[in-house]
Amino acid sequence: MCYYNGQKVTRTEYITLMELEKSIAGITELKRPTVLGPDSPPMVVLKPNQDRSDFEITTMRWGFIPSELKNMEMVKRFENGYKKDDGTHQTGYDTENARGEELILINPKTKKPKIYSEAALSRRCLIISNQYYEWHHVYRTNKRTGELLKTPDKYPFAIKVKGKEYFFMAGIWNPWTDQETGETMDTLSIITTEANPLTALIHNSKKRMPTLLPDELAWEWMMTDVQPERMTELATFQFSEEKMEAFSINQKFQFTGEDPYPVNYPQLAGTGLPGSYSPQISLF
Secondary structure, three states, rough: OOOHHHHHHOOEEEEEEEEEEEOOOOOOHOOOOOEHHOOEEEEEEEEOOOOOOOOOEEEEEOOOOOOOOOOOOHHHHHHEEEEEOOOOEEEEOHHHHHEEEHHEEOOOOOOOOOOOHHHHHEEEEEEEEOEHHHHHHHHOEEOOOOOOOOOOOOEEEEEEOOOOOOOEEEEEEEEEEEEOOOOEEEEEEEEEEOOOHHHHHHOOOOOEEEEEEEEEHHHHHHHHHOHEEEHHHHHHHOOHHHHEEEEEEEEOOOOOOOOOOEOOOHOOOOOOOOOOOOOEEOOO
8 A cells, every 4th residue: 555655745835843944945856746656766754863853854765675685686686576496486575665553563483573663663754745545446246257356446546634735654764775886875664554434445455544643743753752652653643534635536647747637437436435526527
C-alpha cells in the first residue's frame, strides 16, 4: 500500500510546524504530481538536527536501506530478490513502507530486532504530502461458472486531508554508504497503520493507510525523545476519517506525468465509495 504519493505543493510558500517556518518555495521535488515508490525516488522530508533543536527540509531516497548492505549490488538483490544456489528464488524485501505495529518487534527467525528498530527509536522524520493514492479492488463474476475471477478490476482514488494543502506522514530514515563508491545517501520508509473506515473502504485489499500526524503529534514524533511504548502509539495513530476526503481518479494516472483528474466509475455505483468531484466525466 501507499506506493504512489503526491508531493505537489501549489500555493503554499511556507510550512508552519509548531510556529517554526521553513521556506519550501522553489523545491523542484514538490512540483511532481505523482511519485512512484518502486522507482526509489527522492522524497521531500523534514529531518531534525542531531540535538533536535531545529530541522531542515531535505530529500531522501524512498526505500529504506539497512546499513549492513555494503554496495548497490547487494541493495538490488535485497530489494528485487535473487536466485539462490539451490535454484529457488529468494523474494525481495519491500522497504518503502514499514508497519507501525512492528517497528521494534523481535524477528522470530533471527531473534534480533527488525531492521527498522534502531531508526524508529532514534531517527524519525516527516514526509510532506498533498495527497496519496490507493486502489479499490472489485472482483467480477465469471458469467459461465458463477465464480469470482481471480484478478480484480482496480479503481484508483486520491486521498487528501480536508482544507489542507499538505499534511505530514510519519517516517523513519537511515544513512547509508556504498562502501565501493563512497556514495552516501539518507534512505526512508513511510510508516503505515490500520486504515480508518474511509480508507479501509477504498483500500479494501489490505486495509492499511500511511500514518498521518496532526501538527502537535508530528512535532512530538520528529523532535522529541519518546519511550518505545509512546513511539508505537504515534506510529499507529489513526487519523480521523472525518478530516479526510477522497475521490476516484483516472486510470494509469501514475504514468501520464500530469495531475490526476477526477473520474466517475459507474461500476462503483452503490458501493458507498466517495465519488469524484466532477460527475460530468465518466469512464466506462
